[in-house]
Amino acid sequence: MFGRKPRVKSHEQIGRELDALRAAGMRSVFFVDDNLIGNVPQAKSLLRFLAAYQKEHDYTFSFGTEASLNLAQNRELLQKLADETGGRYYKASNAGRLADEISYSEAGITTRETKDLWDMPAVFLLALLLRGSEWMLRRRWGVV
DSSP states (O other), X not given: OOTTXXXXXXXXXXXXXXXXXXXXXXXXXXXXXXXXXXXXXXXXXXXXXXXXXXHHTTSOOEEEEOOOGGGGGOHHHHHHHHHHTTOOOOOGXXXXXXXXXXXXXXXXXXXXXXXXXXXXXXXXXXXXXXHHHHHHHHHHHTOO
């Protein structure tokens, strides 16, 4: 639709959009592949801007992106991306230690535990009492 020339936003525009997201309470920003690395010099400039923005605003955001494999061919850009956004760059030879360096957190993990009604005596007795009360009232009113 727009040809092969990537469209880019000015740093001022990106800053205004980040300010609006920050004001709305958002803490994650996702960049789409062609907007991030379609123009490598612009991407490097954007990373410098994002690093300064993050430092100025107390590292408010967590940034993410999806990227095509041709990004993997630009080691300098990958290292800059990792350095200026608080991430880490792993060479293929060091990828084995990645699993050890990822911290484990139970945040966001939900476990569901089911218990049968008769395993919770208080709830079972309450349900039995309600059912018995209903029967007594129906009997008194002559409905049974």
